Amino acid sequence: MVRTPSCDKNGLKKGTWTEEEDRKLTAYVTRYGCWNWRQLPKFAGLSRCGKSCRLRWMNYLRPNIKRGNYSKEEEDTIIKLHESMGNRWSIIAAQLPGRTDNEIKNHWHTNLKKRERQNSSISNEEKHNTNNLAPREKRQKRLKLQPNNCLANQITSQIIDSSPSSSPQPSSSGSSSISKDTAVATSTEAYEETSGNFWTEPFLTDCSFVSSDFLLEQPFMNTEYLSPVLFDEFFCPYGLYEEKLNSNNLSQIIIDSSPSSPQLSSSEFSSITRDTAAATSTNMAADDNVTSSEAYAEISGDFWPQPFSADNSYIPNDFLEPFMETEYLSPVFDEFMCLYGLDGEHEGFN
DNA sequence: AATTCTATCAACCGCCAAGTC
DNA sequence: CGACTTGGCGGTTGATAGAAT
Structure with a gap:
């Protein structure tokens, strides 16, 4: 289930992450935050590309990641959201605390897709056409799509409301990484206090614990x-x-x-x-x-x-x-x- | 016991949008 | 305003565990 380690042309390591690499990445991000993913591996002592580090952190090492079996409620949520929004895994993941988009995507492809096929026959012409499009065309279509589904609208607007671009916040990339990682770097108690719905409400940090x-x-x-x-x-x-x-x-x-x-x-x-x-x-x-x-x-x-x-x-x-x-x-x-x-x-x- | 098939999922890849210079 | 950088997203790959033959 894991890839054999190898190196790319720049000498950067690829494939499975070792425990040592996980420790280094966790230690660095926990202490200093992810101020720049591209530069981070250099300072964390990792021979990985920044993208790989980010992915490892976001999908595996990040705090409060929930692993293991999905509850029926979680599966129902995924199915319902997928019906309304399609493969917008990051938005779906935002509604399932502790689950990553990658994990949900995998779970969908390995379990839920079959179930959905059994439960319903796809008759919608739009869906049929969409499924036959090349990935790039699908993406373009998706981006142009004006959500007309109430649930999709509701969820999207919720996320936008708490996003850095729609509220007067510091930089999208900068502030989000600072606020998230600052919470990670804080002591456990403070982290719990600041996290709450931290991943979906990253800008509501409560610092009232200090006078x-x-x-x-x-x-x-x-x-x-x-x-x-x-x-x-x-x-x-x-x-x-x-x-x-x-x-x-x-x-x-x-x-x-x-x-x-x-x-x-x-x-x-x-x-x-x-x-x-x-x-x-x-x-x-x-x-x-x-x-x-x-x-x-x-x-x-x-x-x-x-x-x-x-x-x-x-x-x-x-x-x-x-x-x-x-x-x-x-x-x-x-x-x-x-x-x-x-x-x-x-x-x-x- | 050996071989083949299938399911799983971590990780990679390419693309895109937003931000920066 | 265009080139470049960065982070994020979704599609896909491929190694491996476990089931089936």
């Missing part, structure tokens, strides 16, 4: 040190951007990227975080007798492609110590600490 008063009291709120990106992300869920930015005289950058607030597009977000780095570098330059461009390079340099290799030695280690004594864990706490070389010192919290 904003508590954060505002922390020493780093008064510091001039500001991480270019992770600091922003760190405060993002708590809606504390404005306070922090104002405290750093960065009021020209008014942002609030909290998941429940009006959002930014990914381009807006990245330009703002770059701007934040630039502004921070100006402060650094004043303090450290370096040019702002040098400081900027130090901060932002390879930050996006290599988010955890930035040299942040300008942050004093004792700066975060009081915070490390808290029981509160931010969704990006690990990343935050890792960036400053403090990872591992707070393991007791988990």
Whole structure:
């Protein structure tokens, strides 16, 4: 049932995933999220293409994947949805928590298709014509199709309503991966709290488990040190951007990227975080007798492609110590600490 | 016991839409 | 505005387990 491992022309491994590879991928995505699937294998130490990693994670390693036999309710749902929507497996999967589109597709082809054939004779001319089309034509037809089925409309609109493109959220790809994976990276309790219907409602993260008063009291709120990106992300869920930015005289950058607030597009977000780095570098330059461009390079340099290799030695280690004594864990706490070389010192919290 | 057939499902492939440069 | 990149989707493949002969 598994493919024999082989390598493609670029030396990337193909075929069955080993336990070691699974461990590496799980460890990396759990800790850092999938900030870029294409780059991810390089930093996770995997000789796989990004697509393969994504597929493995989405279909097998992701938390809360339900495996094993399908209940009658699940099968009925699949059949009903397939009747109304055809092979739109991702939409069908969205209605079955824990099931992946690939798994549903396989189950359909191996079990349910036969049952449906037995139960009903296909008389619909439209269906007949559609089934005779080449895959590409089917896809084009499907994309042009205006759903006229109530159930299909209802489900599609539900999904669109919670999608990043229809609500004012950060980037579709960026934010969805951040929000999903941030939840994964959080402690178990927090993850359960934030996940709920997480996979179908990815933008409803509830961060009420940390008090904003508590954060505002922390020493780093008064510091001039500001991480270019992770600091922003760190405060993002708590809606504390404005306070922090104002405290750093960065009021020209008014942002609030909290998941429940009006959002930014990914381009807006990245330009703002770059701007934040630039502004921070100006402060650094004043303090450290370096040019702002040098400081900027130090901060932002390879930050996006290599988010955890930035040299942040300008942050004093004792700066975060009081915070490390808290029981509160931010969704990006690990990343935050890792960036400053403090990872591992707070393991007791988990 | 050996061989053939069938079912299963993880993984690959190509295409497309959206985002970015 | 066009080229390029990325993530996501659905169709398909192919190795293997288990059943049938």
